[in-house]
Amino acid sequence: MTHQVVSVKTYALVFAALIALTITTVAVSKLELGEYNFVCALTIAVIKGTLVVMFFMDVRRSSSMTKLFVGAGLFWLAIMLVFLLSDYLSRGWLPIPKWWVG
């Protein structure tokens, strides 16, 4: 795995994109978008995180095994968040049945 060194230009472009996205996310947060503020902020954060993982951490050129580890980490994080939130966020959606109250 003797890496071919990545050009400074590639890194500079990724860097410029990250700074541009940071400015965008601050600008978008000033707008009144209701629930979409949250969606926009997180979407931009995910794009920025992906850029860092793929280019700065060089996962795009890493072995399949490394990619599997990264993917597994994110998958387990998703399990934790989805299962926790499916409980907390769905509370109160249905009324408590009469037979339960007794």
Add this chain to the structure above:
Amino acid sequence: MADSEVALAAHPPGLQHHFDNSAQQLEASTLGMWMFLVTEIMFFGGMFASYTIYRNLYPEAFASTSHFMNVTIGAINTGVLICSSFTMVLSVRSVQLGQKKTTITFLTLTLLLGLVFLVLKFVEYHEKWVDHHIPGPGFQYADPRYFHQAQILFYLYFAMTGLHALHMIVGAGLIITLIVMTARNRFSAEWNTPVEMIGLYWHFVDIVWIFLFPLLYLIGHTS
């Protein structure tokens, strides 16, 4: 004897004898580092999960606390960390090309940017201290309705940013070690695994901040 001498002569620098070749060794190191980073994802993930749950339990209290977050410092710090990730990646590149001086320059820049981040974090914490927004017996809050709920959210703010800052301090220590090792000619174009691995760690800490910044500072800011 003659055979082993020949083998030693062809031995790449930094290759430990239990690996077949340098590529396999680097692969093992990268995988090990990612294994650690995955545990870190879960570690921070737990805090992000509790943050999300409390945000949903107390939306009004959350909206009122978000007015006390210093968005300017938060945004500047995001920029500072992205710059430091850029200089980190350039120092990894320099060390891969065997350029000792450039490596030290970029590592020092990364360290300085990391320290700028920590200083700004300190300014922010000091602001919270002056405003009595630190959870505990001295906690005061303008809106008495949200006294307890706001305290939980400030607690999460300090726990999450504090844990992140702790990672930054550890990272700064690791970079100082790298600078000393580079100065002592420990790395070469053939072997520079520690620089690459600590680079991965540094970028991971950057990613955590990339998610902390919008969640703590930006969301709920307008409502």
